Amino acid sequence: MSDGPGGTADSGMGERLKRFQARYEPMFTRVLLLAIFVTGVTAQFVKPVGDALQDKTFLGGALLSLVGYVLYDTVKDLAASLRLPVRAQVGSPELGSFVSEAFRARDVEIRFLGYTGETLYNELYHRLEGLLEDPGPTRNVSVRVLIPDFGQPMIVPSRVGEDGVTPVDDPDYRKRLELKCREYDQMLSGIAERLTTGGRVIAECEYRLYPGIPRDKICIFNREQVLHGLYDVASRTVQRRSDPEYxxxxxxxxxxxxxxxxxxxxxxxxxxxxxxxxxxxxxxAARPYWRQRTAA
Structure with a gap:
């Protein structure tokens, strides 16, 4: 995906054309059908007009155009009703179906902002690995993942304080999460390199860091669908019975x-x-330290 202004201008022009079509298509179609009807009837009963139009039989076509004129809205509404409804809300375990749908396209763009991205990672890993054997229609893949900067002190994730409420920063806990994300990044980027080297698919996968706590979970698929939710930042976990809560x-x-x-x-x-x-x-967003070392 290009970050330059050209992509934004193209998408803006496309949206304006779609709005123009949606606004004027019904009126234009009605006028066209009515014009065919009037011309056909006139040519049938007014001889000079019929002669000018090569003396064709127009009454049947005129009647058909009139039927089309009358039924236009009905057919249009029926077509709209047959479209699959867009679901208003889904659970995170359903991300797999969105990933599968996205990979039916020639150009695949997946964007994520959230916590560790573990749920999405599992789906992406198997999907990218499958492209090594059978890329199908896919020719370009771009995956960008934004995760918190676990190198900075945080209140979420954190250890629950002795009073049972106050968050206490825990560098060791943050480090474990950082290492997990580093592994995800390296695994996905490794498959992307293999795909690109194979020559059938050009792929890139990269992680970057944003400051702050993981509050929003956002997935964008091919710039067409956005999934957005809020993490339960007060959710707690215990690794072992003897461990503190986090x-x-x-x-x-x-x-x-x-x-x-x-x-x-x-x-x-x-x-x-x-x-x-x-x-x-x-x-x-900043590149993580493991990416900076690779670039150097």
């Missing part, structure tokens, strides 16, 4: 609201805003 959001329990360009104007506006927001965050 504030540790559970991503797989997070419900996600679904926004799609196939929805109404409000839904399309939400998708556009989230696309821009994650594009901007990505440009501002």
């Amino acid at each position: 504030y540790d959001p559970k991503g797989y329990r997070t419900d996600l609201n679904v926004w799609s360009r196939q929805g109404g104007e409000d839904s399309k506006a939400v998708v556009s805003r989230w696309n821009k927001h994650l594009d901007d965050l990505w440009r501002l």
Whole structure:
């Protein structure tokens, strides 16, 4: 995906053309059908007009155009009713179906902002690995993952204080999460390199860091669908019975609201805003230290 202004301008022009088509297509179709009807009837009964139009038989065509004119709205509404409804909310375990759908495209773009991205990682790993054997229609894959900067002190994740409420920063706990994300990044980028080397698919997968706590969970698929939910930042976990409690959001329990360009104007506006927001965050986000070493 290009970060330059060209992509934004192209998408803006595309949206304007879609709105223009949606606004004027019904009126244009009605006028065209009515014109065919009037011309056909006139040519049938007014001889000079019929002669000018090569003396064809127009009454049947005129009647058909009239039927089309009358039934146009009905057929249009029927086609709309047959479209699959866009789900309003899904659970995080359902991410797999969205990943599978995204990989049916020639150009695949997946964006994520959240905690460790473990749920998404598992789906992406198997999907990317499958491309090594059979890429299908996919030719380009871009995966960008934004995770918290676990190198900084945090209140979430953190250890629950002795009073049972106060969050206490725990560098060791943060380090374990950081190592997990590092492994995810290296595994996905490794498969991406193998795909690109094979020559059938060009793939890139990269992790970057944002400051702050993991509050929002956002997945964007091919710039067409946005899934957004809020982590339960007060969720607690215990590794072992003898260990302390930790504030540790559970991503797989997070419900996600679904926004799609196939929805109404409000839904399309939400998708556009989230696309821009994650594009901007990505440009501002820092590369993790393991990426900086690789670049050096």
